[in-house]
Every structure is written in C-alpha cells, then in structure tokens.
Amino acid sequence: MKYLNINFIFQKTILLLLISSLMACNSNSKAVDVSETKIPEKPNILFILVDDLGYADLSIMGSSYYETPNIDKIAESGTIFTDGYAACTVCSPSRASLMTGQYPARHGITQFEGKRNSGQSWKQRKRYTKLLPPEYKHHLDSSSITLPEAFKEQGYATFFAGKWHLGGKEQRSLPTDHGFDVNIGGYNAGGPSGGYFSPFKNPYLPNLPEEKGLNLSMKLAQETSKFIKENKDNHFLAYLSFYAVHSGIQTTKEKWTKYRDKAEKMGIQEEGFEMERVLPARKYQDNPVYAGLIEHVDDAIGTVMKTLKDLGLDKNTIIVFTSDNGGVTSGDNFSTNQLTLRGGKGYQWEGGIRIPYFIDIPWIKQDGASINVPVSGVDLFPTLLDLSGLPLKPEAHKDGVSLKPLLLGEEIDERPLYWHYPHYGNQGGEPSSIIRKGKWKLIYYWEDLQAELYNLETDLGERNNLAESNPEIADQMKTQLLDWLETMDTHYAEVDPEWDKAAREKWLEKQKNVTLPRQEKQRKKMLSPDWKPNKDWWGSELNKSE
Template identity: 60%
Template sequence: MKKTSLYFILLIVSFFSCEKPETKPNILFILVDDFGVKDLGFSGSEFYETPHIDQLASQSFVFTQGYANSRVCSPSRASIMTGKFTARHGITDWIGEKFGEDWREMQRHDKLLPANYVHSLSKDDTTIAEALKRNGYRTFFAGKWHLGSEGSYPEDHGFDINVAGWESGSPTGGYFSPFKNPKLENKVNGENLSMRLANETVHFMKQNGNQPFFAFLSFYAVHGPIQTTQDKWGKYQTKANAKELQEKGFKMERKLPIRQVQDNPVYGGLVESMDDAVGVVLQALKDLNLDKNTIVVFTSDNGGVSSGDSYSTSNLPFRGGKGYQWEGGIREPYFIYVPWENSNGK
C-alpha cells in the first residue's frame, strides 16, 4: 500500500493515539458540497444558521487553515479518497467538464486550453474505504460521488454499501423527491434529500454499531439547484429584509460578478436543511451509545459558489469562490471531533 493512501488514517487515528480506546474507533466523515469556509455561524456567518455543525465544531480540533485540493469537486474528492494530489491521481477537473478545443464551444476565449484529464477514479489507487475495510471496518457511502460512471462507483472502490452515489455531480431531481437517482429509491413524495441521506446513515449505524464502521456521508447540498421549503425561504427573506441585506450587490471580477454579501434566502434555507440533517446523525450517535467511540470529520470539497452556477453565497473577506484558485475557492471549514480528546474548538 502506498504511503499517500494512508494519509487520512494516519491523520485521524495515529495523530490522536495517545489516549485512544482499546477498541477500534468508528469514523463518520461528513462532506458538504460547495460549502464555503464562511458559511457557518461558527466561522462568522451572521446570516446562515448552523447550530448543529457549530456545536460539533466547538468540541473539535479546528484547522483554521484548511484547504481543499482543488477549486472544483471531482479532483478534491479523489484526493480525499486516495490521499493523493490531483496531478498524481489525474482527475484535474470536474468529471464532465470539456477540455481542449471543445472548450471553445462554450464561448470561452482563454489563451490557454485546459488539458485532458482522467475521467474516473483509478482502481490502482487505494481508497480510504479499501484500507479501512482490510482492517476490519464495515464501510458505507451515502450521497454525492462524482468520481466516475458505471464500474467506478463507491461499491467498486471499497464501500460495502452505496446509497445515492453515482456519476452525477448534482441532485438530478432536485432536493425533494422524486430524486431521479438510480442509486436512491423514492419513498415519500416530497422527501428532503439531505434528510434522507442522514436517515440512511443512521440506519447503517443501527445495523452495524456492534463492529467498527466507516460511514462517509457526502451531501449533495449545497450544490445547485438551490432549493428550499416555503417556510425556510420566508424565514431567511424576513431576516435579509430586517438586516437590510437583500441585493446589496455584486462586484465584477474579470469575467463574472461575485456576490459580496450573504443574503440569499433560498441558499440560507438549503444550508439550514443540511445542518438539520447533520443534527439527526449526531443525535443518533448519542442515542445508539456510539458517540464515545466515533471520530467525526467535517469538511467541504471546494469554496462556496459566489458566481457562475447559482451565485449562492459570499466568501468575503476571501477572494473569489468555487472555480477560482483564490482563497475563496479552496479555503474550507475543516475540523475533527475526537471524543476522548478535550479540544474545545481549538
């Protein structure tokens, strides 16, 4: 096994080995899509409400200079899975993006053309799921994958169970069922996607709490399409009006305007729904008496979308956002909760 493949295991196990329990710890990895470092109340947002994640952060080791390995999703996710830099695993852009002369079809006139890239996660690379599985862990994946098509899904890279992980980089049916996802059965019409993924994760923990497990909860949120309920939209619309934030403006950055203020009520509702789902999983750990032996990792795959797809959020004071190689595009919320360590958000 290559040394780079052990990066994550070394980080979360060996680094905290001084007082670790005799039994193997469970690992819950929570990955939020397109979530900016400033999108948490814990990190300074005065608009979005994320009480459950904030509480987790306050008890965790907080990495104040956490960075993604790429400004877009697929390369960053491949790095998380393998411990390799993008140039080594070869996925250097989001899978599905055009390259070479095809780039011109999108009316882009950059002098330099993007190079070709690997379009699926290589089976020659050891994933964290494969490494943990070899060491007696039951492995579970729920949510966004975006690391290849059929033949390169989570179950092909070490995960015993795969719920909703396939080739799409966004929720094809939106955030309310029917989901139009071949890896996710529709149950209740109008069901919230983030909560469904949380409930599937809880079900896995209930079924496998008697053995060490690795649960990778990979939210499609907060990737576009930006959607929320009427109630949550109304809450954040009222909040924006009260703060006189609504449509405070954008600033032009070379080719695209970039949102300068966190004032998007639809995005606020989407963020809160994701936080609600995180809360369900964390509460389940307590209810199942698994919280004392479960390491929880929380991070994102790239910066918040401040321009382009949905103009969702602002990453200020960091420049840019998703798709940009500036701080706003790669700076991430990143913290690790280790129950037998007293970190208090430091």
C-alpha cells in the same frame, strides 16, 4: 420592495475577528487535553462532506446570516483547522484527493467530469479563452488504494451516501468499486438530479411513496443512521457526502420566509453584485434559498448525531467535517459570499480553496481548540488511519501526512501545499498552479506566465500583489512550484492557435453588461415578500397538497 441603508460590513468584521482569535491558538495549543483518555480499539469514523460549502458559510466560522447549530457543535467539541484547504478549487479532483491522499496533479483528475472540458471540444462552450485545457482522467483509477479500502481491510463495515462524482457504472468506478460495502445515491452525477425533494431522479436512491416531498439531505442522513444502527456492534466507516449545497439551490417556503425576513432585518443592499476578474460575484450573504439549503444540511447532520448519541456511539466515533471546495460566489447559482476571503468555488484565491475543516475525537478534550497550521484534504486519509491505530499506507496517500501530532498538541514538519488546476472554471477560475508556504502564497498563471504573491498574515483578502516588491520570495516559490510539477505526471493547458482575442473581450463585456444585471434582478425577486419559485416549491409541498 424596501431596501435599507444598513451596511453588511459587520459580517466581514466578524470573520476577521474570528480568524484572528482562532489563529492566536497555534499548532501546539494547550487547549488539547490528552490526560486520562482511553483510546478505543478501532474507533468508528463518521466522515461528513458538504458539497460547495464555503469557509464562511457556517455561523461558527463567522456568518451572521446562516444558522448551523448542529455543525457548530462538531467544531465546538473538536478541533478547528483555521487554515484547512481543499485539494482543488472544484469538486471531482478534491473528492479524489480525499479518497486517495494524493494531489490532483498526481492522481490525474484535475477537472470535474465533462465531455466538453478539454482540448478542441472546450471551444464548444464558446468562452473564447486563450488556452485549451488539457485532457485528464474522468474517474477514479481502480489501481488507487482508497480510504474505504484501507478500513475495509481492517475489518470495518464501509458505507457511502450521497454525491460521488468520480465515475459511474460504465467505468466500473462506483463507490462499491472502491471499497464501500454500501452505496446510497452515489454515481457520476455532480448535482442533485431531479432536485432536492423526493421523488429523486437517482438510479441508486430508491423512491418510497411515503417519502414524497422529503428533503434529499434528510434522506441521506436517514440512510446513514440506518446503517449505523445496523452496525452498532461493528467497526464502521460511514461517509456522508451531501449533494447540498450544490446548484440548483432549493429550500422550503418556511425556511425561505425565515431567511428572507432575516435579510430584511439585517439590511438589504440595493446592489448585491460586483465584477470579479471574469464574472460577477455576490457581495453579501443574503440569499434566503441558499441559507435554507444550508439549514437542511444542518438539520440532517443533527439527525445522525442524535443516532450516535442514542446508541452510545458518540464516545467511540471520530467525526470529520469538511467541504470539497469553496462556496459559490460566481457562476452556478451565485449563492454566497466569503466575507473577507476573495473569490469562491473555481477561483484560485482563498475563497476557492479554504474550507471548513473540523476533526472531533471524543476521547480527547479539544473544546474547539484551533490550529493555524496549513493542512489539506490529502491529509485526512493518513490522519484517520493514525487516529484509529491502523497502519499507515504511505505508498497510497503519498501527498498527505498524519495530523495526529497536531491534534495531540504537538508539531509536524513545515511543508508547502500545492494545487494544480490547468483549466477554466465555470465560476471564473483561470488555469493556474499554487504553492502555499508559511504565510506566503504564490499563484502562477498559465495564460501569461505571471505570478501573484500574497502575505496571508496581513492580506487574507489577497488584494495586494507583492510579486514585484518581493522578487526573491516570488522567484524562489515559483521555482519550487515548477520543480514540484516536474515530478508529477501531469498536463498543462496549451495556447489555442486560433484564439480570437476580440471575441474573448466581447464575452467578458457580456458578463458585465448582461450577466451582472440579470443576477441583480434575480436577487431582488428572490428577496421580494411575494416571491414564488413555482407552484409546489420544488416539490417540498407535495404531501401537503394531498
């Protein structure tokens, strides 16, 4: 296999230029035109959530490798929040925050569902960590007032398709237990059971013989389009929650070929990984399977957008597009790289929490206006109520604020954003809590009770820890963070009295000496012209073989 000596640094340059240009448009941007607009009564809502999609995993957000024309159109028509954040570094907590408008520290789901994620049972994972993660809620509380419940109360038809991961039938915590009239494919699973091609191993997603080999993302889009057609004369909330681009990643032979060839033209580097603090991290966007999986999602979204347009509903439907956490640079399938941002899913740095965050309101001329005010997933619940002319529910979405003023070119009060993740992430994240206030971000680590302080205006890559050189700012933010945590009924990791430091150091050395070379080998195989994952390309060619 030939490896070219062309550096991928231009990818990072593109993202830096993009962020700089987007941030040049401030919170009261005049690009938003509200003149001569007629606000419809009870507009429809299409909420699109892509799992594990990173901030830089879209062409409009700086990627020169991934191709996402349909998603880009949402951003180009709507508003881009350049400093949009997920409420957590991993999925379930963030998803619960989207549903409730509350931070994980408040609603209690601080980690994804798993029996070996806390207390002494955590030691079964053999990570040999200093701390034992705390217990936490494993499903959405029935007492929580959710986004779909609020809309259903106002006469909306509500629909859910895709990944739920907030409990299942046993806990009475399916989507239909929390305000959705229809549930297609949502239960307690966090990944695509059975893979991304039909037949699916999902108890809430029936398999049809004629759909054999159909891509899961397209299946969810088709079900969403079906719901929209059936409710074209009603007010509706359609929540399309893709399982993609979660591991294990899969695509078709055609899309793999397209992106393998593209990677070769861009220049394939000899070494594709480097060690982060805990695990190896992907250095470049050059994964052809992941790129194909992203394009599957984009194709699926294009189908739903066409349905809206064909029915004449595109002028009466608010569209939200976002992700539940950063892209996977370490762990899982080591799928992507976030260019200038440090880390990815699970990590406490920007790559783990900063995400694509677009809102398109068709009766307001936005044309890709950008807003650099820090916003969170907790804000979407009150924002959608406000944009729809419905009463807010401050007793429910206690941590979110309506972003409607920003979307109308006005301002909102400055406020801090908070994160609390007292766990170890599968991707290398450490037990920590975070506060972002203005340009400053402080990360407080629970292992050693030390802090990192970053100026995100000058150091978006979080490489220059300013905690020692700016002790007053660090102390002030730390105090504010800890004071806020005191107001939450939350839990903290505790020191393992039997901690074996030597065993931990041995495990870390293994990641460097075994995991990293293994990932390098897998990457080179996947980029080889004669690579074949299996006989039928994960089932995508089932129909072709008959």
